[in-house]
Amino acid sequence: MAATVANGVNVEQLIGTVKAVQGTPGLAHFKFRSSSDWRGGAKTATSIQGFYGAGQEDSSRNRAFVLEGDEPPVLLGDNTAPDAVEAVLAALSSCLTVSFIYPAAAQGIKVHSLQYEMEGDLDLHGFLKLSDKVRPGFQNIRVTAHVKADAPPEKIRELLEYAKSTSPVFDCLKNPVDVRVELKA
Amino acid sequence: MAATVANGVNVEQLIGTVKAVQGTPGLAHFKFRSSSDWRGGAKTATSIQGFYGAGQEDSSRNRAFVLEGDEPPVLLGDNTAPDAVEAVLAALSSCLTVSFIYPAAAQGIKVHSLQYEMEGDLDLHGFLKLSDKVRPGFQNIRVTAHVKADAPPEKIRELLEYAKSTSPVFDCLKNPVDVRVELKA
Numbered sequence: 001m002a003a004t005v006a007n008g009v010n011v012e013q014l015i016g017t018v019k020a021v022q023g024t025p026g027l028a029h030f031k032f033r034s035s036s037d038w039r040g041g042a043k044t045a046t047s048i049q050g051f052y053g054a055g056q057e058d059s060s061r062n063r064a065f066v067l068e069g070d071e072p073p074v075l076l077g078d079n080t081a082p083d084a085v086e087a088v089l090a091a092l093s094s095c096l097t098v099s100f101i102y103p104a105a106a107q108g109i110k111v112h113s114l115q116y117e118m119e120g121d122l123d124l125h126g127f128l129k130l131s132d133k134v135r136p137g138f139q140n141i142r143v144t145a146h147v148k149a150d151a152p153p154e155k156i157r158e159l160l161e162y163a164k165s166t167s168p169v170f171d172c173l174k175n176p177v178d179v180r181v182e183l184k185a
Numbered sequence: 186m187a188a189t190v191a192n193g194v195n196v197e198q199l200i201g202t203v204k205a206v207q208g209t210p211g212l213a214h215f216k217f218r219s220s221s222d223w224r225g226g227a228k229t230a231t232s233i234q235g236f237y238g239a240g241q242e243d244s245s246r247n248r249a250f251v252l253e254g255d256e257p258p259v260l261l262g263d264n265t266a267p268d269a270v271e272a273v274l275a276a277l278s279s280c281l282t283v284s285f286i287y288p289a290a291a292q293g294i295k296v297h298s299l300q301y302e303m304e305g306d307l308d309l310h311g312f313l314k315l316s317d318k319v320r321p322g323f324q325n326i327r328v329t330a331h332v333k334a335d336a337p338p339e340k341i342r343e344l345l346e347y348a349k350s351t352s353p354v355f356d357c358l359k360n361p362v363d364v365r366v367e368l369k370a
Contacts, residue, residue, distance in 0.1 A: 008226030013261055018313055028309035032271050032323075036278035038299040041193030044282040046275035048267045053309075054259050061257065065267045069279025072246065074239050076198055076287070082233045082250045084280035084354045086217050090231035091276060092364075093221035094254025095269035097229040099312070102261070114223040124213035124238075127284070127351050128203055137356030138217075143366040153370070160368055166312050169269045171322030173362040179277075179355060181328040183345055185338065 009105035020054075027054050042077035044069040085138060088173075089118045092141070095169035103162050104149065112148040141173070194290035205239075212239050227262035229254040270323060273358075274303045277326070280354035288347050289334065297333040326358065 004012050021028045030053035036046040049064035050057060069084050071077025082090070093116045104111050119142050126136030147156050164170055189197050206213045215238035221231040234249035235242060254269050256262025267275070278301045289296050304327050311321030332341050349355055 008228075009261055017261070018315065021309060021313060021315060025310070028313070028315075030307045030309060032268065032274060032305050032307060034271060034274035034278055034301075034303045036275070036282065036301045036303075038282050038286060038296070042283050042286070043193075044279040046278045048271045048275060051257070051268075051271070058257060058259060060259070060264055065271075067252075067267065067272065067275035067279075069275070069282070071283065072236070072243060074243060074245070076194055076202070079245055082252065083217065083236075084276045084283065085357070086219060086233045086236070086250075087252065087272060087276035087279065088354055088357060089217060089219035090221070090233060090252035090254070091269045091272035093219055093231045094229040094252075094272065096366075097221065097223050097254070098227050098256065098269065101223060101227070111223070116219075116221045118219045118221075120217050122215045122217060122353060124206060124215060125210070126356070127353055128206060128213070129347075129351050130203065130206060130213075135356050135360065136351050137353040137360070138362050140363040140365070143364065145366060145368050147368065153368075157368055160366060162314075164366055166314050166321050168307060168312055168322040169273055170364060171311070171320050172270070172273060173357055173364050175320065175322070175361060177323050177358040178325040179328065179358050180325070181281075181330060181345060181349055183330050183332065183338075183342055 006105040006108060007101050007111050009102055011105050014102060014106055024055075029053070042069075042071040042075070043080060085120065085122060088138075089120060089141070092143075092167075092169045092173065093118065095167045096143070096145075096163050099163035099167035099170070100147075100159055103166075104151075104159055109155065109159070110150040112150075113146070114148075115146040117144045117146070118142065191290035191293060192286050192296050194287055196290050199287060199291055209240075214238070227254075227256040227260070228265060270305065270307060273323075274305060274326070277301075277328075277352075277354045277358065278303065280352045281328070281330075281348050284348035284352035284355070285332075285344055288351075289336075289344055294340065294344070295335040297335075298331070299333075300331040302329045302331070303327065
């Protein structure tokens with residue numbers, strides 16, 4: 001039997017979550033939310049607190065997380081916070097980490113360290129609407145994973161493939177997401 | 186002529202940037218980067234500092250921004266930071282803000298406030314690999330924009346459409362991004 005806690009993850013709770021969802025599929029439905037406020041120039045502050053999941057509104061957070069965005073001076077900002085596309089790389093990093101660590105824990109594989117280095121190409125012609133042929137977003141993202149774990153390279157490779165196939169943010173980048181914007185007066 | 190600064194944005198610099206890119210297209214090529222480190226359990230810290238753009242390595246940031254990720258207890262984390270998909274909503278909020286504010290500034294339209302409320306549906310069957318028919322990522326994202334600006338509703342609607350068509354993060358969600366992951370020993 002797997003240890004109760006592996007890689008800092010409560011494996012019993014993880015197995016319990018899988019069983020709960022298998023028994024009651026509706027528990028798997030989550031709604032995540034955010035609320036942002038423009039703070040002048042390129043600055044935005046986004047608050048994140050409540051969400052719906054496991055059949056109820058979550059009330060575990062006593063206060064909101066506030067994530068800030070800005071631009072560097074070359075993109076007309078004040079460098080008080082990362083650019084939005086840099087924040088996407090950070091979100092992808094967090095997501096690919098969880099999506100690697102949880103399955104490793106479930107399989108009893110001890111991970112010593114896990115780092116992702118990322119780089120993405122972006123051509124401003126899209127954002128500045130100077131060309132219809134250039135997309136505004138990343139043209140590609142290159143991820144280098146550095147992993148130290150008590151497992152042979154083939155197993156680490158397998159866990160990395162598993163992470164790619166189950167990471168929500170990886171999926172949101174690789175495959176189209178239906179995003180609808182409504183203006184409220 | 187437009188004011189030098191509108192909505193906190195240096196309009197002369199914005200116009201100068203557009204002209205510079207028109208004259209030297211290579212200036213539009215940016216490379217954004219991140220470097221993440223797993224901190225046990227569901228925790229990740231991602232550092233963001235340098236990037237390449239406007240023909241050179243940027244050196245405007247004296248220190249790295251550190252963006253943290255974690256999970257709420259119901260997803261086996263310690264609630265020290267937002268979940269990765271919540272961070273994506275924040276990145277989208279920042280991006281749609283800049284992509285609205287800059288063109289408004291260029292057109293001399295004063296914006297008083299701009300807020301985005303977002304909600305996205307996610308079904309854990311994908312992340313938990315309990316079904317091949319359910320994607321791991323957001324099934325959809327609903328954005329409600331609240332705008333107060335010195336402009337008629339039609340103009341605000343037009344600016345919002347402009348923001349959607351030029352926002353890098355909006356594009357990265359709406360359209361597939363080529364993400365490649367390499368394991369380095």
